Amino acid sequence: MKPTSRHFFVPTLLTAVLLCALAGTQAQEPEAAPAGADTEPATPPAGQRRGPRGPTPLGDGPWEFDTEEGRIRVTVVSKDLVRPWGLAFLPEGGMLITERPGRLRVFRDGELDPTPIDGLPEIRAVVIGGLLDIALHPRFEENRLIYFAYSKPDPDEPTLATTAVGRARWDGGSTLADVEDVFVADAWYSSAMSATNNRCCGQGPADGSYGSRIVFDADGFLYVTLGDRNWGEMAQNPESHLGKIVRIHDDGSVPEDNPFVGMDGYHPDLYTLGHRNPLGLAIHPQSGELWSTEFGPRGGDELNLIEAGMNYGWILVTEGEHYNGDPRELGRNSVPGMVDPVLFWSPVINPGNLVFYDGDAFPAWQGDMLMASMSRTLLRASFDAAGNPLGQERMLTELGQRFRDVRQGPDGLVYLLTDEQDGAMLRVEPVP
Numbered sequence: 001m002k003p004t005s006r007h008f009f010v011p012t013l014l015t016a017v018l019l020c021a022l023a024g025t026q027a028q029e030p031e032a033a034p035a036g037a038d039t040e041p042a043t044p045p046a047g048q049r050r051g052p053r054g055p056t057p058l059g060d061g062p063w064e065f066d067t068e069e070g071r072i073r074v075t076v077v078s079k080d081l082v083r084p085w086g087l088a089f090l091p092e093g094g095m096l097i098t099e100r101p102g103r104l105r106v107f108r109d110g111e112l113d114p115t116p117i118d119g120l121p122e123i124r125a126v127v128i129g130g131l132l133d134i135a136l137h138p139r140f141e142e143n144r145l146i147y148f149a150y151s152k153p154d155p156d157e158p159t160l161a162t163t164a165v166g167r168a169r170w171d172g173g174s175t176l177a178d179v180e181d182v183f184v185a186d187a188w189y190s191s192a193m194s195a196t197n198n199r200c201c202g203q204g205p206a207d208g209s210y211g212s213r214i215v216f217d218a219d220g221f222l223y224v225t226l227g228d229r230n231w232g233e234m235a236q237n238p239e240s241h242l243g244k245i246v247r248i249h250d251d252g253s254v255p256e257d258n259p260f261v262g263m264d265g266y267h268p269d270l271y272t273l274g275h276r277n278p279l280g281l282a283i284h285p286q287s288g289e290l291w292s293t294e295f296g297p298r299g300g301d302e303l304n305l306i307e308a309g310m311n312y313g314w315i316l317v318t319e320g321e322h323y324n325g326d327p328r329e330l331g332r333n334s335v336p337g338m339v340d341p342v343l344f345w346s347p348v349i350n351p352g353n354l355v356f357y358d359g360d361a362f363p364a365w366q367g368d369m370l371m372a373s374m375s376r377t378l379l380r381a382s383f384d385a386a387g388n389p390l391g392q393e394r395m396l397t398e399l400g401q402r403f404r405d406v407r408q409g410p411d412g413l414v415y416l417l418t419d420e421q422d423g424a425m426l427r428v429e430p431v432p
Contacts, residue, residue: 058401058424064431067380068393069364071431077415078112081105081423086133086148086213086353087407087415091141092172097417097425098148100130104176107425119168119176124153124161127207132163133214135222137250144169145250146176149212149224152184160190163212163226163241165252182222182252185241186267189229201297201315202324203230209295213281213353218288221255222248223271223306225278225292232315235274238266243314245278245292245306247271259309274312274338278304280354280371293354293371296320299346303354303369303381304339313338319346343381343389350374352419353405359412361430372403374419378428396428 062075083100090096094108102123103116123131129151137145145167152164165183168176194206209227216222228235228243235243238260246269247258260266280293290306300320304312316330317338333340345351352372357365371379377394384390396403396416404419414428 073431075427077425077427079424084417084423088134098131098134101125102131124151129207132212135214162187163210187241201322201326209277215281227277235314243275245272272310274314276314282354284356285358293351301345301348302341303343310339319344361412372406374402
């Protein structure tokens with residue numbers, strides 16, 4: 001599904017009004033973001049009221065909602081989660097769930113195990129850093145290997161951190177074994193450094209914008225998204241991992257056919273560059289294409305088709321507005337050598353993870369993109385036969401929850417993680 005145009009947005013008056021009401025004008029990591037929290041949209045969704053610390057808490061459900069393609073039911077699968085970030089389905093049933101404060105949980109036999117799995121490395125869980133995404137090795141049933149992305153502190157200076165991908169063997173018990181890093185980004189950065197590096201544009205804290213989603217493709221290559229840590233100038237620097245997507249083997253070694261292998265001044269594991277904070281990553285189940293969602297600054301959140309060797313523009317090009325009002329260095333779009341997004345949202349929608357639906361439970365959603373949004377909505381986008389975007393629908397805004405992750409389960413149903421202090425896993429199914 002390859003689009004003929006990668007720059008598409010229909011800002012009708014009604015859409016613009018709804019976007020403003022739902023999203024406000026701030027992106028996820030402002031300069032003054034408190035530790036352990038993301039920013040709140042300026043206005044709570046319709047039907048919700050904001051308490052002193054955020055939206056109305058999630059109830060017990062279930063709830064039913066009308067959508068453009070039929071009525072759906074939302075059920076609470078599990079609560080007792082704190083800022084859940086990533087989800088992986090186990091072949092024997094159940095799921096592994098990461099919590100951003102640094103815990104790995106297992107859900108099986110219909111229950112969330114109250115005791116986290118032990119054996120994780122040291123994690124810097126500050127602002128929006130912490131334990132992030134999780135993925136199973138393609139041959140997990142044989143080797144029991146899991147992969148997890150996390151914010152890695154320097155052992156001698158814990159405020160200095162980078163993004164890493166760890167690998168471990170998990171036999172289903174209470175502790176990980178053979179824990180090691182297969183990738184450590186060359187992106188060590190701290191708040192002290194951010195105060196002296198003359199960053200432009202009013203960018204946010206150093207412990208923001210880590211990324212990091214991880215996904216294996218059909219050939220067993222591992223892709224890792226890396227945020228710019230709010231040092232956007234480095235997203236264009238090929239000698240830094242900041243603001244990049246990398247492609248590695250399952251052991252961390254570099255594939256010989258990576259686009260920048262053998263080029264002077266480039267990390268050989270780079271796959272693409274010019275990203276701000278890519279917080280979603282998915283393989284299209286039919287085409288095998290790699291897609292990513294990405295935070296912009298004030299506006300300009302993106303959906304991108306990821307292709308080897310391409311430059312996606314940040315910090316030189318953006319559909320958003322810089323926090324301090326600085327002009328865009330090279331403009332909004334259509335800049336030679338830069339790839340425009342397939343979709344963008346202004347005001348922001350705060351995109352989380354995404355999935356292209358191919359299950360049987362929702363036949364009308366076949367081929368559609370579902371995107372979790374921290375602006376308290378599940379977005380569905382449809383495409384024509386040539387891959388051009390057709391329309392969008394915002395669902396589940398009535399729940400007033402920040403959605404971080406969305407996955408299609410083995411049962412063809414849709415599962416969501418709510419990025420809340422009182423977090424939850426939800427299941428979406430059709431109403432017969």
